[in-house]
Amino acid sequence: MKQSVKLIAGNWKMNGLGASLDEVAVLRRALEAEPATCRVALCPPATLVERLGAAARGSAIEVGGQDCRAEPHGAFTGSVSAAMLKDAGASLVIVGHSERRQEFGENDGLVAAKAEAAVLASLAPIICVGETLEQREAGKAVAVVRDQVMNSLPKAVLGRDFAVAYEPVWAIGTGLTPTLEQIEEVHRAVRAAMLERLGLGSAAAPILYGGSVKPDNARDILAVPEVGGALVGGASLKAADFLPIIRAA
Numbered sequence: 001m002k003q004s005v006k007l008i009a010g011n012w013k014m015n016g017l018g019a020s021l022d023e024v025a026v027l028r029r030a031l032e033a034e035p036a037t038c039r040v041a042l043c044p045p046a047t048l049v050e051r052l053g054a055a056a057r058g059s060a061i062e063v064g065g066q067d068c069r070a071e072p073h074g075a076f077t078g079s080v081s082a083a084m085l086k087d088a089g090a091s092l093v094i095v096g097h098s099e100r101r102q103e104f105g106e107n108d109g110l111v112a113a114k115a116e117a118a119v120l121a122s123l124a125p126i127i128c129v130g131e132t133l134e135q136r137e138a139g140k141a142v143a144v145v146r147d148q149v150m151n152s153l154p155k156a157v158l159g160r161d162f163a164v165a166y167e168p169v170w171a172i173g174t175g176l177t178p179t180l181e182q183i184e185e186v187h188r189a190v191r192a193a194m195l196e197r198l199g200l201g202s203a204a205a206p207i208l209y210g211g212s213v214k215p216d217n218a219r220d221i222l223a224v225p226e227v228g229g230a231l232v233g234g235a236s237l238k239a240a241d242f243l244p245i246i247r248a249a
């Protein structure tokens with residue numbers, strides 16, 4: 001199923017201080033001069049969500065968080081709830097990024113709970129899945145990703161704004177990408193799993209590709225069937241890199 005409007009989301013990870021908002025101003029001016037034909041979002045560190053929201057206010061740039069706690073509030077030192085991100089001006093939140101699955105031991109059940117918390121707070125979750133290099137080399141990529149989709153998507157996303165992001169762990173920050181055929185194979189499997197899990201109501205939710213998306217490969221990747229956008233790490237930090245990816249959508 002071809003999506004009409006793609007979503008290009010930038011994940012700044014733990015990069016960016018106040019000065020990075022200059023890049024947002026550059027991006028904003030470029031998009032005001034020539035509007036994007038896709039949705040554009042930036043997910044900065046939590047400390048910058050509010051300021052980035054202010055810098056982007058009135059523009060087409062949406063703001064997102066990079067993670068949220070599944071619980072609405074409580075004694076969870078260092079955590080941020082979905083409602084707090086919403087209150088700070090976010091409209092989206094990434095959940096289940098492989099860096100959190102690996103470094104913080106987050107499993108599919110927790111990711112599903114976070115995605116549910118996000119929709120309850122009226123945030124659109126971007127739910128991440130993806131295989132490790134070991135799993136791909138063992139021929140298990142499709143099975144692993146299918147399993148993650150079946151278990152990381154709560155029923156609560158049905159009828160809501162949400163996206164799934166396929167990010168092969170071995171492609172993140174490495175400059176390596178799967179072939180276009182491999183991307184298509186996994187994206188088709190993700191769509192099939194979404195339909196099996198959630199039914200036809202999930203057909204409009206985009207499936208983003210993430211992992212070493214750059215200005216020079218974005219056009220080809222975004223033209224692959226079932227690729228409904230991109231989740232961009234390193235190349236989202238500078239407007240000069242992010243803008244060509246937006247233009248390729």
Ligand SMILES: O=C(CO)COP(=O)(O)O
Pocket residue numbers: 011097167171172173174175210211212213231232233234235
């Ligand atoms: O993890 C990613 C986005 O969430 C991808 O990061 P890179 O684009 O830097 O490979």
